[in-house]
Each structure stands twice: as structure tokens, then as C-alpha cells.
Amino acid sequence: MGDRCGLVANARRDHLDKQIDSVEQNPPFASRRGLRTRNPPHHRSPSWTWTWTWSWSSVYRCAISFLALSGPLAARAPRGHGELADQLRRAALSVPLNIAEGSGKPERDARRFYTIARGSALECAAIIDAFEALGLVTAQELVEPRELLERTVSMLTKMALSEVNRGK
CATH class of the missing domain: 1.20.1440.60 (23S rRNA-intervening sequence)
Incomplete structure (x- = not known):
């Protein structure tokens, strides 16, 4: 069961990384001075991701x-x-x-x-x-x-x- 949970967590992490990459390429909103993001993207280090x-x-x-x-x-x-x-x-x-x-x-x-x-x-x-x-x-x-x-x-x-x- 642990292996399956680890695979699901890895798949979820890959999906989230793709979403973050998409946001980095297309910032969420524009201002009069140009494109801006509210905050820098979340840290994507493997040590910060929750895995089972x-x-x-x-x-x-x-x-x-x-x-x-x-x-x-x-x-x-x-x-x-x-x-x-x-x-x-x-x-x-x-x-x-x-x-x-x-x-x-x-x-x-x-x-x-x-x-x-x-x-x-x-x-x-x-x-x-x-x-x-x-x-x-x-x-x-x-x-x-x-x-x-x-x-x-x-x-x-x-x-x-x-x-x-x-x-x-």
C-alpha cells in the first residue's frame, strides 16, 4: 500500500509542477506597468513536497x-x-x-x-x-x-x- 501511496503522491507532485510552470509562463494578472505576479512561485524542492x-x-x-x-x-x-x-x-x-x-x-x-x-x-x-x-x-x-x-x-x-x- 505504501508503494501505491508514493506513486500517487509522485503523480500529484508532477501535476502540480506542471501547473506551477504554466503560471510562471503565463502570469495570473497584468497591471498598467506590465505583467506582474502576486508572489513568486512556491518553492518546488523535493524536500518541501509531502509524500507518503x-x-x-x-x-x-x-x-x-x-x-x-x-x-x-x-x-x-x-x-x-x-x-x-x-x-x-x-x-x-x-x-x-x-x-x-x-x-x-x-x-x-x-x-x-x-x-x-x-x-x-x-x-x-x-x-x-x-x-x-x-x-x-x-x-x-x-x-x-x-x-x-x-x-x-x-x-x-x-x-x-x-x-x-x-x-x-
Whole structure:
């Protein structure tokens, strides 16, 4: 499915590039002093275009899956551990939001958002370790959340590094 989404996004980008080229050749309005455009055409760098690539959608789906599991985990925190539960909710939500925001940014900014998402995922791992250490959950209950976090951190590390290598 990711490949198909990537092809659709590429076709859409090609179509938009043709429209922008058309506007550049035929400015939208004329003034008494000659032809003018309201604003320069939008930046058409590939890093500015939104694409649904396989790696992005896979890491996003892992982050969303962990977010769904984090709610019930946070709800199990007893009285006196509300701050820990709240921190888990916020960190788990931060991961997919930063992935999504980074996907629409230029390369340098994308790296920063992927790094922030990675840090939030590592924070979630530390919080669920704390839940286990406090006896709030068993190790067996944390197998799936840990696997999702491990996959997410691994993919985000590769994405951040690929953005660095692409920017050189």
C-alpha cells in the first residue's frame, strides 16, 4: 500500500509542477506597468513536497499503534503516580505528531523533528520501564509496547541519518 501511496503522491507532485510552470509562463494578472505576479512561485524542492513514503508510513503506523497501547497503560497508574501517567500520554502523543510534522519540512528541519520523535519514543520506553519497576505492570504486558518502541526508534534513527546524508 505504501508503494501505491508514493506513486500517487509522485503523480500529484508532477501535476502540480506542471501547473506551477504554466503560471510562471503565463502570469495570473497584468497591471498598467506590465505583467506582474502576486508572489513568486512556491518553492518546488523535493524536500518541501509531502509524500507518503513506505518508511514514513511504517514508522507512523508503529507510533500510532504504541499510542493506542499507551492509553490503557497510563490508566493503570494508581493514585500518586498521575504525573508518570500524564508524562507517558504526552510523550506517546509527541511521537506521531513529530513524525507527521517532520515529513512536510525541508531536510534540515525534518531531521530535527525525527530526532525529537525519537527522543519522545525513548522517553516512553523509560516510563514503561518505571511502570514495571514500580510493579504497576508485568514484563509480559510490556512485550508488544517495547517491540513497537524498538521498531519506532530504529526507523527514526535511520530516517534522521538519511536526512543528514541527503543534506550533505
